[in-house]
Amino acid sequence: MKKIEAIIKPFKLEDVKDALIEAGIEGMTISEVKGYGRQQGHSELYRGAEYVIEFIPKVKIEIVVSTQEYADIAVNTIKEAALTGKIGDGKIFVSDINHVVRIRTGEEDEEAL
Template sequence: MKLITAIVKPFKLDDVREALSAMGIQGLTVTEVKGFGRQKGHTELYRGAEYVVDFLPKVRIEAVISNDALDQAVEAIEEGARAGKIGGGNIFVSEIVEVIHIRTGEMGEDAWNPHFYGGLSTS
């Protein structure tokens, strides 16, 4: 199992969710975050005064994906998040070491429902 973490522009969230939904991924965690990368913020004008906005609003999307659905999920996120401008975001892929279902105490693949959390099988 893999954990995909994608940092994207907020207005691309629905496009990414729809792209993942189309491939059968139903479970996501979404967090509003702020950050900067190469774009390093920008200057804005407010009531006649200029000020620098260092941290820009982003959305962090996380999904647990089966190994065999990983490439398809990454491609779906790329296509959904692509805006063609600087600050489009990043995708990070991490290995899942263990899963524990809090309510039942199940561990490993027994604790993970791939049809809900984003995969087509549990390889």
């Protein structure tokens, strides 16, 4: 099982969510986060203004899928839907997940996704 964590520009959330649902991705978690990349927040525009502080608002999307194939689909979908071509478009991290439990039924791992 794989976890995809994507940090994207907040205004891209709707486009990315719609594209993921279209691609067959069923569950996801969204958080409002703040962060910076290699420009350290200094030269990135957010809502037309140059941020003078270091942390810029972003949205984090977390998705756990059963197979590498679905992980690739999720990554490619996010990559396309979140792209503006400007700095700060975000980043996608993929990692292994060892164990999943669906609380209601007690199902585990792939059965629980």
